[in-house]
Amino acid sequence: MKNKKIYYFIVPLIIIIIWAILSNLKIISPLFLSTPQAVFLEIIRLFSSGEIINDILFTLYRTFIGFLIACIIGIPIGLLMGYYDKIYHSLEFIVEFFRSIPATALFPLFILSFGIGDSSKIALTAWAAGLILIINSMYGVHLGKELRIKSAKTMKISGFNLFKKIIFPEALPQIFSGMRIAISLSLVIVIVTEMFIGTNFGLGHRIINAQLVYRISEMYATILITGILGFLINKGFILVEKKIVHWRGK
């Protein structure tokens, strides 16, 4: 067990060492790559001055609200598509089509419709995450075991009871997989929208601003903080997932 923990850190450590050598020996110009120690000090400065806290909170707020809206809309649509063949055939093409458009290509459209405030950022996030949730919830129903439904039908379970007692719990592991992908994507979309749709706060905003004025250490520091945030969200979600859909793969 202890040995495995060492393996967990060994590659990141090697990367940091290479980074330190490349930057400290100026093999790569400081205009493009700061030293790890400078980035580390910058992270401490950003937190001790408190100026990054607002950015983190705004980014998290947009990510979670967008994700939440995506869940509220996407999961029921996906379940209905999975359950009713007619709804599936009616919406399949539309969903597949919109899924093929990169969400970022819809930027201008969303700015037109929702303005340049938070609502366009959140709406675009909900859009992208919602499509993923629709697909995964639908597959969750489709991948359910025939025999489980047949077995329920021998007990005359039908209609909403069949859905509530058999189909929905059966789809839950797949819905959670979708939620995990969707929340990571939500963060991606929020960061990108913060870079290109006007705002005063947000990690994406800070990254692009730092780059524009060549505060390279601050840019790297914010990128790292964003990465750690994404990592923690993902790990946290896996923990919740394991608790709720404990039967997955068993």
Add this chain to the structure above:
Amino acid sequence: MAIEIENLSKEFSQPKNKKKILKVLDNISLKIKDGEFIAFFGPNGCGKTTLLNILSGIDKSTSGTILINKKKPEESKAGFVFQNYNESMLPWRTIEGNISLALEVQGIEGTKKQEIINHLLKKVGLFEHKDKFFYELSGGMKQLTAICRAFAYNPDLLLLDEPFSSLDYSTSRKMGLELLDIWKENKKTTLFISHDVDEAVFLADKVVVLSNRPAKIKGIVEVKLPRPRKLDVLSSKEFFETRNKILRLFEYEK
């Protein structure tokens, strides 16, 4: 008569070629008394499962009639135990929760429900495991839970489709004993599909021998072994005689 099957036939049309018809059940007539334990013995793929599907009301016959306690199959209650317990039971529920499903659908709740569940679980020795999740049990215990669920449903007839064939020899014999034990207390009319002749003789009052597809009844052999049956029955002379009679019938005119 609990179950009357008359001239039952079932044909499937091939999905690719609608004109090509696959006959699965051929003119099956059978009368089963209330509380009888009947085993169906026949080759793989002969249509035994189709027969149970029709009896449970999830599939329809092409011709012929079935009456279960004077009702049509879709109006009667069938407790179905499938071979694949992993795909027929609910892994997200506990043992207790799985049995509870059969009671919820009958509108039985509260202490009445709890009593039935506790009684069944104590009977088969699973009471101490009742709060475990379904996937935490061994294969034998899982199938035992499925049997309890079928009894909790309080069915007109009990249908078991090769319930023990994915278990090892000794576990499947043990499960057979457990099944007989609950059945003795609550004599449900039982139809048990098996491709294991020893199992069929050990459990049943009568063994119905089926032919290759389309399945016809080749003969019915009465099992005169006394009840309650214990494992030593398996080495008795009567057991071998009955078993050989079934096998001769099975081999005859192949």
